Amino acid sequence: MGAAVKLTQAQKAAAILVAMGKPSAGRLLKFFKQEELKALVEAARVLRTIPQAELEKVVEEFEHEFTEGAGLLDSADSMDTILSESLSPEEISVLMGRSKPALSREEVWAELEKVEPARLAQLLEREHPQTAAVILAQMAPKTASKVILVLGKARRGDVMRRMAALGQVPPAARALIEKRIAEILRAEAGGKDASAGQARVASVLNEMDKAEVDELIGDLEAAGAEDIEAIRARLFSFEEIVDLPHKARVALFDGLATDLVTLALRNAPQELVEAALSALGQRSRRMIEAELAMPADGIPAEDIAQAQRRIAATAVELSQKGLFDLPSAQKAA
Template identity: 55%
Template structure:
């Protein structure tokens, strides 16, 4: 082999720097002048893989300054990496003259922000069919709130398997991460793009939730008779203040725990005894006495619009908690029964 004899001095120097590795080479690069760095770069771009024997001959010429080299290397690519991590873009541009530094494009952007926007049940259904290790890797890439919401849609045994693996999970190799990302793009995000009616269901549900209970029930019946598609998805997003008695006690406690007594008192003005009891039974004894005392003074002088606004605020809070996975709305259970 005569490769070493055919190399120029800048190419030999580039080969030595690459063999040294990034930490040591980075420190040495700071002592080169700009014209010397330019010569190194241009020399490195002409290099290819250097056989071990040739590399050793090059190292022997520098044995007073460098230790023995490191085998087969793709010198041009490694030299680019060392320079890019050691010098700023402005320094690279100055060295290369008219050539502008451009970072290497690694591939498509991460998919995790898009997965954050998916319905937790949709992502949960997909991950339920995957190996728990894969599911653990995916959830570890999401925000804590999103990961929790997805877990709550899965069966308890699967949750335990996934959490156990998340606890012991080390750093995920880039190659493994890319494989999972590509699979998610094909199996989840592509289906979402082609047939995701979630946005439409949310818009319709938002409009219907603005209606009073009688008008809402009447319109839903009309939609059913008209054969409206995806009506179960719309129904699962509906909740009116009058639906409070349909919520389990635990769900009502969660709901009213974050509401002020003033808001609850205003919402219960003029409410039926059953509706009032469904709210008061989920509130602490002291707060309940305060609210009952206020209600006992009547509703004279209080605008109906203010009462309806208070009830709307409580309905919105219930829908929000449901979307966060705290509990299921009665309409969700009805929609599930209809789908079955």
């Protein structure tokens, strides 16, 4: 039996930073050395997800340890203790990336029913028509009908014909089909885990300056990371507002507080100011223009940067909801 897989020190620090959220994590990131930032980005890329409620308990205890000098990257023993006291063995197994027990026959079919019909149709398009026919024949009719409707026309007729000709499926054949379904489900789960890791890395990178982002992306490329383009597609900086279509800019600034927009536009290039103001109504635009015409003396540069990051984070959230595509996603396509 192999030794249990454990999180590295950098992975533990990345877990805490992700749990703290962008504002707090962003402030802490400034105190890391460049090599520590690189380690955190690489750790976040492969970090698994644990429930938010449980992570909040971890964060509270971690903050207590930190005030007494435990540190972030040099607190492996303390973090192990915190995790073991805050999470169940099952949750720790998920966090540590340990293998989950194999699904039972009932669980295999129950999990398959949860896959979106359109996605399941895509997956079955890759399978032999006879395999697809057996799978759909064993599913609930309501679910199977939704999947069949989104299958390609050529495949749909073949699969339906095979379903009609099916007799009793031998136990050995059923076992092979269930094994194949389990493989499909594992692949789907792995894809979701990868997407979550990419989102975490992008979340960390979006808290940094463009020069730092470019350097760290270069480090990931040099390290042989295979999901660079997927990470790039999730990156967005405030300056890229000028690259958004007008409709996307309207969606972005709709609902944002005028004082936040005003603060973010302080000392910004005129092109960027115009791109933002053109997405606003006339009343809001006049109010912000009047504020920007006043001296900005005494406004900390960090406050301006934080306002810009908040708006950039809003753009990322809206893009993930499908309201518009980020410029980085369009370049990666």
